[in-house]
Amino acid sequence: MELIFALCVGILTACGVYLTLRGSTFTVVIGLTLLSYAVNLFLFASGRLALNAAPILKQAEQHTDPLPQALVLTAIVIGFAMTAFAVILAMRARADLGNDHVDGNPPELEQTLQHKDKRS
Amino acid sequence: MNHLTIAPILIPSITAILMLLPPLAERIVLQRWLAWVSFVLLLAASTALLLQVDQQTQVYLLGGWQPPFGIMLLADRLSVMLVTLTAFLALCACLYGSAHEETTGRFFYPLFMFQVMGINGAFLTGDIFNLFVFFEVLLIASYALLVHGGGKEKTKASFHYITLNLLGSAFFLIALGTLYGTVGTLNMADLSAKVPLLAAETQAIAKAGALLLLLVFGLKSAMMPLQFWLTRTYAAAAAPVAALFAIMTKVGLYSIYRVFGGIFGDSAGDLANIATPWIWPLAIATLVFGMLGAIAAPSLRLLTANMVLISVGTLLLSFVMNGGQSLAAGLYYLMHSTLVAAALFLLADQIHVQRGHAQDRFVVSRPMKQAGILGAFYFTAAIAIIGLPPLSGFVGKALLLQGVTDSSERIWVWSSLLISSLFALIAFSRAGTSLFWHLSGSKSGTEVAKLAQLVAIALLLLASPLLTLFAGPVTSFTERAAQDIRQSTVLVQQVIAESEELTYDTH
Numbered sequence: 001m002e003l004i005f006a007l008c009v010g011i012l013t014a015c016g017v018y019l020t021l022r023g024s025t026f027t028v029v030i031g032l033t034l035l036s037y038a039v040n041l042f043l044f045a046s047g048r049l050a051l052n053a054a055p056i057l058k059q060a061e062q063h064t065d066p067l068p069q070a071l072v073l074t075a076i077v078i079g080f081a082m083t084a085f086a087v088i089l090a091m092r093a094r095a096d097l098g099n100d101h102v103d104g105n106p107p108e109l110e111q112t113l114q115h116k117d118k119r120s
Numbered sequence: 121m122n123h124l125t126i127a128p129i130l131i132p133s134i135t136a137i138l139m140l141l142p143p144l145a146e147r148i149v150l151q152r153w154l155a156w157v158s159f160v161l162l163l164a165a166s167t168a169l170l171l172q173v174d175q176q177t178q179v180y181l182l183g184g185w186q187p188p189f190g191i192m193l194l195a196d197r198l199s200v201m202l203v204t205l206t207a208f209l210a211l212c213a214c215l216y217g218s219a220h221e222e223t224t225g226r227f228f229y230p231l232f233m234f235q236v237m238g239i240n241g242a243f244l245t246g247d248i249f250n251l252f253v254f255f256e257v258l259l260i261a262s263y264a265l266l267v268h269g270g271g272k273e274k275t276k277a278s279f280h281y282i283t284l285n286l287l288g289s290a291f292f293l294i295a296l297g298t299l300y301g302t303v304g305t306l307n308m309a310d311l312s313a314k315v316p317l318l319a320a321e322t323q324a325i326a327k328a329g330a331l332l333l334l335l336v337f338g339l340k341s342a343m344m345p346l347q348f349w350l351t352r353t354y355a356a357a358a359a360p361v362a363a364l365f366a367i368m369t370k371v372g373l374y375s376i377y378r379v380f381g382g383i384f385g386d387s388a389g390d391l392a393n394i395a396t397p398w399i400w401p402l403a404i405a406t407l408v409f410g411m412l413g414a415i416a417a418p419s420l421r422l423l424t425a426n427m428v429l430i431s432v433g434t435l436l437l438s439f440v441m442n443g444g445q446s447l448a449a450g451l452y453y454l455m456h457s458t459l460v461a462a463a464l465f466l467l468a469d470q471i472h473v474q475r476g477h478a479q480d481r482f483v484v485s486r487p488m489k490q491a492g493i494l495g496a497f498y499f500t501a502a503i504a505i506i507g508l509p510p511l512s513g514f515v516g517k518a519l520l521l522q523g524v525t526d527s528s529e530r531i532w533v534w535s536s537l538l539i540s541s542l543f544a545l546i547a548f549s550r551a552g553t554s555l556f557w558h559l560s561g562s563k564s565g566t567e568v569a570k571l572a573q574l575v576a577i578a579l580l581l582l583a584s585p586l587l588t589l590f591a592g593p594v595t596s597f598t599e600r601a602a603q604d605i606r607q608s609t610v611l612v613q614q615v616i617a618e619s620e621e622l623t624y625d626t627h
Contacts, residue, residue, distance in 0.1 A: 020283070020287065025279065028283055032283070032286050032287070032290075035287070035290045036286075036290060038290075039290045039293045039294055039297075040293075042293075042294055042297050043293055043294075043296070043297040045297070045301075046296075046297035046298070046300045046301035047300070047301075048301075067300070067306075068297070068300065071249060071296070071297075071300075074249075074253060075293055078253070078256045078289075079289075081260065082256070082260065082282075082286055082289070085260065085263055085264075085282070086282055086283070086286065089263070089267070089275070089278060089279055089282060090279065092267070092275055093275045093276070093279050096270075096271075096272050096275045097272060097275065097276065102279060102280070102283070103276070104272070104275075104276045104279075
């Protein structure tokens with residue numbers, strides 16, 4: 001289980017980082033979302049992985065740490081709000097700047113414009 | 121328990137919620153008055169708290185839950201000093217914003233309040249996960265405030281800012297997970313007690329987590345390789361927002377002080393002072409980058425943003441140099457640099473408005489309508505921020521220079537601080553000459569500053585001579601505040617030990 005869990009976190013992080021480094025705002029938002037999934041899973045594992053264990057002390061024979069679960073809950077809520085804001089801002093940037101490049105001026109666009117100028 | 125401790129968080133949050141409810145939601149005039157009243161209240165409450173904690177550090181257990189399980193607030197001299205500074209800064213910035221910015225977009229005052237609540241919470245919390253939560257509160261308010269007023273520049277700057285900070289939050293959580301997984305607690309004082317007891321094989325993981333925290337706080341405080349967001353963001357933000365942002369880099373610095381001075385400080389056994397070898401070169405690099413940026417800046421707002429970078433570099437240096445003994449001088453410099461940088465952001469906005477198309481760029485333009493008073497403000501602010509006598513910048517830098525005792529450290533600190541002051545002097549003289557004296561024609565525009573705006577700038581600038589005048593009491597206070605990083609950790613550890621005894625008694 002530990003191996004699968006660690007692989008999941010690793011793959012999600014790798015995909016998240018790759019997408020975050022892309023040039024258009026939409027992939028960046030998707031990348032941030034994947035990254036926050038990875039982070040949530042990671043936080044969850046920080047209390048050690050346990051099967052069939054209740055998150056309450058002294059009530060069950062096997063118990064798991066309740067704190068990481070509370071932390072993950074907080075992190076999910078905050079991550080959700082932040083992603084919503086990033087999506088709205090990306091849409092606004094698309095409207096304000098006329099393209100969805102993270103810098104507001106995609107390099108390809110400039111080149112095609114220059115080509116047009118030369119031809120005309 | 122003393123409920124005044126939580127007032128700096130409650131006052132702005134309750135005010136913000138009131139402002140969003142129907143009787144006030146659509147009435148900007150009432151909101152304005154409520155904002156003023158609540159900031160004055162906040163300033164009074166923080167000052168009262170400051171007087172109290174100077175006698176006795178306050179530990180506030182939320183809901184009566186015992187640490188390290190419950191969340192706690194820690195009000196000692198260091199945190200309350202910064203809370204009071206925030207309250208004063210927010211009052212001035214809000215006063216300035218009430219003249220114009222309140223109507224350029226919606227929810228100006230509620231967002232402002234939430235931002236102040238987040239900043240105060242980050243200063244007061246004694247729990248590192250709670251620090252993350254308050255970071256997010258202040259960040260989400262700052263995202264919305266940054267785009268306040270709209271426009272291409274703001275949208276562009278804020279997408280970078282938000283992406284970087286979301287990544288920062290992800291790293292923050294990874295660092296917290298790592299620390300919790302190895303040490304098993306998130307209370308700062310408890311962490312500090314348990315880190316020296318770590319087994320050798322888990323130390324490396326804890327170290328990785330701690331240095332990840334340095335990465336996160338470095339991003340918030342704009343430490344060298346992570347500072348590229350700052351200049352553009354601060355220059356694009358509306359003036360009162362930029363002025364309030366002047367305290368935001370200090371939240372990152374404060375967290376560095378707490379985590380790498382308190383938890384991973386001298387008493388951390390094998391992990392003692394792990395961040396020091398990293399902070400040294402990065403602090404000097406930040407200074408150098410800031411002064412190059414200051415020389416290259418084409419407008420007053422960009423110049424001020426670069427001065428913020430220089431102050432971040434200086435404050436990071438003050439944390440590590442002299443074995444951490446110079447932090448008191450650094451705290452004095454922190455107050456000065458925050459207030460003067462905020463004043464310069466506000467002043468740059470007035471210059472921007474009164475110069476018409478030339479804005480605040482260093483080009484030839486028409487004269488300003490109120491060139492006299494703005495010039496006087498500019499002159500005062502420039503002297504203060506460069507560090508020329510007789511204002512507070514000089515006192516702060518002199519204290520820092522005096523504090524270095526080791527001769528090999530002295531070469532680095534003296535040269536970087538003095539050369540950065542020289543560069544600032546050149547940049548500000550050149551800027552002042554072109555803003556006030558390179559004129560085309562003698563016909564000025566019609567825009568004049570409103571009284572509230574002038575008062576806000578004057579109040580912020582007045583702090584500089586006051587800090588000089590009362591340098592004696594202020595520095596003796598900052599010395600006690602610098603020692604608090606260690607002392608309050610010990611105090612909270614005692615509280616934890618007592619509460620553990622209580623728990624066992626009841627069983």
